[in-house]
Amino acid sequence: MNDLSQAALPDALGAAEPIIRISGLEKTYAGGFHALKAVDLSIRRGEIFALLGPNGAGKTTLISVVCGLVNPSAGEVRVDGFDSVRDYRQARSRIGLVPQELTNEAFETVWNTVSFSRGLFGKPPNPAHIERVLKSLTLWDKRDNRLITLSGGMKRRVLIAKALSHEPRILFLDEPTAGVDVELRREMWEVVRQLRDSGVTIILTTHYIEEAEEMADRIGVINGGRIVLVEEKAALMRKLGSKQLTLHLQAPLDAVPASLTGYDLQLAADGSELIYSYDGAEEGSGITALLGDLDAAGIAFKDLHTRQSSLEDIFVDLVKERP
Numbered sequence: 626m627n628d629l630s631q632a633a634l635p636d637a638l639g640a641a642e643p644i645i646r647i648s649g650l651e652k653t654y655a656g657g658f659h660a661l662k663a664v665d666l667s668i669r670r671g672e673i674f675a676l677l678g679p680n681g682a683g684k685t686t687l688i689s690v691v692c693g694l695v696n697p698s699a700g701e702v703r704v705d706g707f708d709s710v711r712d713y714r715q716a717r718s719r720i721g722l723v724p725q726e727l728t729n730e731a732f733e734t735v736w737n738t739v740s741f742s743r744g745l746f747g748k749p750p751n752p753a754h755i756e757r758v759l760k761s762l763t764l765w766d767k768r769d770n771r772l773i774t775l776s777g778g779m780k781r782r783v784l785i786a787k788a789l790s791h792e793p794r795i796l797f798l799d800e801p802t803a804g805v806d807v808e809l810r811r812e813m814w815e816v817v818r819q820l821r822d823s824g825v826t827i828i829l830t831t832h833y834i835e836e837a838e839e840m841a842d843r844i845g846v847i848n849g850g851r852i853v854l855v856e857e858k859a860a861l862m863r864k865l866g867s868k869q870l871t872l873h874l875q876a877p878l879d880a881v882p883a884s885l886t887g888y889d890l891q892l893a894a895d896g897s898e899l900i901y902s903y904d905g906a907e908e909g910s911g912i913t914a915l916l917g918d919l920d921a922a923g924i925a926f927k928d929l930h931t932r933q934s935s936l937e938d939i940f941v942d943l944v945k946e947r948p
């Protein structure tokens with residue numbers, strides 16, 4: 626997909642400047658619902674940013690404001706330096722928006738649908754660009770097919786092709802793999818990675834923690850209209866990813882023996898499991914010492930397993946703790 630990279634060259638700003646800068650954003654809908662609260666967020670050029678949040682958290686509202694489809698109540702959004710309200714056309718032309726579903730175009734051909742989308746942005750026809758986009762999404766052979774004849778995966782790729790038709794630098798993907806099977810999900814992930822490699826900045830919303838864990842360079846969590854966390858994915862996993870060792874005991878215990886109180890131990894499953902929590906990133910886990918002390922206390926176990934807390938645990942904790 627390298628031939629799409631020209632679409633991603635920064636122009637208005639230097640390469641180090643965030644491609645999207647959101648400051649002090651507020652949105653209160655006409656009915657009085659306060660959907661976005663003091664949102665500050667910068668998106669870096671060329672990254673994949675995953676926006677995670679439960680239903681009703683404000684993901685779609687945030688994307689809609691950035692795309693200029695919904696007016697903010699306060700604050701501002703700059704897209705490649707352009708204000709999303711005052712310089713709407715300039716800002717919007719830099720963004721491709723991939724919705725979840727195709728609408729009402731079942732009998733059109735792939736080529737016409739994608740070319741038409743470009744026209745909506747007032748761009749002159751550019752068959753060479755449309756050809757590049759279709760080839761990069763392996764839709765070239767299907768260019769004369771009507772959409773109704775395509776598989777689910779191809780239809781999703783047509784949505785991306787439409788969004789790329791006007792050569793945007795930024796691509797928003799709204800729940801790109803909602804309701805698709807595992808194979809198609811992996812295919813979509815590969816397409817998104819290739820797009821990022823071609824220089825397009827990707828922002829995706831998802832309910833699937835696994836998707837964020839697999840794809841994102843950075844992860845943002847929105848809850849109740851507030852951004853409650855923005856972190857490098859790797860740092861997030863390191864910082865918050867504690868580990869647990871579960872020991873399945875041969876004989877149940879009534880209580881954790883006094884000689885083991887120095888460890889962070891919990892007794893579970895009616896006393897037949899001891900759970901030891903430790904920091905997976907630390908040098909010494911303390912496991913060797915614990916096993917020695919268990920032996921000294923005459924506690925035998927029949928099995929053991931370890932578990933690393935996942936992004937899902939982290940996410941659930943965040944959303945629970947900060948309503």
Ligand SMILES: Nc1ncnc2c1ncn2[C@@H]1O[C@H](COP(=O)(O)OP(=O)(O)OP(=O)(O)O)[C@@H](O)[C@H]1O
Nearest residue numbers: 654656658660678679680681682683684685686687
């Ligand atoms: N046009 C509107 N008028 C009034 N309230 C709205 C409007 N659009 C959205 N809301 C409310 O704003 C809140 C955030 O909605 P939004 O669609 O942004 O959430 P979301 O995070 O995208 O949710 P989901 O994951 O379910 O799509 C919700 O409580 C919703 O009911």
